[in-house]
Amino acid sequence: MAGMGSDYPEQLEVVQPHSVKEMYYVARGRQLVNRVVDISRFVDKKVESNLVCKTQGPGGETGSRLRKKLAAEGKKLPILGDDDATANFNYIKEFVLEPDRVNGKKYGLEWAECFHYIGPSPTSLDNYIQKNAVPL
16 A cells, blocks of 8 residues: 555655565464564553553553543552553553564563564565575
């Protein structure tokens, strides 16, 4: 879709349509995983991104709503802290991003995202070099 200018014309003010050479696909269900990316250094940025998604998904203010609901029932989860910002951040990191933690553990990482990667196909020259190149 990056090569088509009619899908999101408002983006034409920022970026022009262009072809891409690499694609990273993710699916909610089963998918062919052939690329695992270590996101450990960026997980807090991913949490921050989920914090601004207030109308879709389980991010946004879900943690603070849960904290308030539990308080009304006379309960508390220590992980949600004592303020809305802490509740939202920790809720997302602990619960929303749990699949990334599970994926990381599976591959010996703290946090990971799994993709079906499609990149440029090697040319016959690339294959020949791979098989026949020798050190100088």
